[in-house]
Amino acid sequence: MREMGNFVNMKFGEHMKTRMLLTALALLAVTAVADTAEKPEAPRFYNLDSAKAISAIDNRPIILDFYADW
Amino acid sequence: MFVDPKVIEFFAKEMILVQLNGDRIDTALARQYCVSGFPTLVMMDKDGMEIDRVAGYLPPEEFMLTFRNYAMGVGTIADMVAKSKDSTSRGYSLQIADRYKYTCDKAAAEPWYNKVIAAGDPLDSVSGECRTSIADMYARSNRFDDAIAAYRKIIADFEGRQAADDSRMEIGYVYVRAKKYDDAIAEFKQIVAEFKGKPLATDADLNVGYVYRTMKDTAKAIAAYEYWLTTYPQADSSDIAYAKKQIGRLKNPPAPKPEEKK
Secondary structure (H helix, E strand, O other), rough: HHHOOOOOOHHHHHHHHHHHHHHHHHHHHHHHHHHOOOOOOOOOOHHHHHHHHHHHHOOOEEEEEEEOOO | OOHHHHHHHHHHHEEEEEEEEEOOOOHHHHHHHHOOOOOOOOEEOOOEEEEEEEOOOOOHHHHHHHHHHOOOOOOOOHHHHHHHHHHOOHHHHHHHHHHHHOOOHHEEEEHHHHHHHOOOOOOOOOHHHHHHHHHHHHHHHOOOHHHHHHHHHHHHHHOHHHHHHHHHHHHHHHHHHHOHHHHHHHHHHHHHHHHOOOOHHHHHHHHHHHHHHHHHHHHHHHHHHHHHHOOOOOHHHHHHHHHHHHHHHHHHHOOOOOHHOO
């Protein structure tokens, strides 16, 4: 029982850590937009792994926007 | 950059946007996803599997509708191919071919283009468009010799028509893709000489600056754009703005965005 309890707590703790990390990443992305853009822009990531982590939680599809700054 | 309020809301609530500089920074990912032009938007599910993609620009409403439909499996290539069994339309087959051309399965486009050609006059404008698209598909697949041979054949078969003029210019672009810059400049200069006084010559001469810029020969690129501005003062205003913008960027290169510094 003790082991099971620890397992549950560990999973819960990790889940919370993941949520906090993802929230921080999302805030960072939004802050980056606010800092660099004169006009409001879409919230975005620059890292595919971060996007995949968010997508796995809320089930939203990912759109990779490959651009060139010509 | 997405600034339309509805598109901003779309990305905030329905999708996760990842912006990748496929030209300078995220080049490995661009290769992995077979990106052959910009912008290319690839939609993926939560497991990282590609659902479908959009190459080029779309108006905001069409942009959102396309991706909402993709999320439901509507309008994807797989969906279009399944529905094509009930269609004899050349236009529908052409749409499927054009969609395949920008995917990792570029070769799948060719049979669809050939189907369009076979269903009509092989020398009409639609067939000409298919022939240039096949050549373009070769170029995007790095089959440069095949692309140039295909364009040369179009020039012979469609002499004096749009497909031939387009192919003249495209040969120059293929040489750029192949990094054969001297050949590209020679091709564009040849067009300038042959089509003197015509819009094609104006466009070809503008491309000389583009070749030098791609070669990262800043001094020659600036000189080429300045020459073009003085030689073609009556050119299209958007082209004039483009040339001036390129000179500005060459003289004062934009600093990378903070978030791009990896």
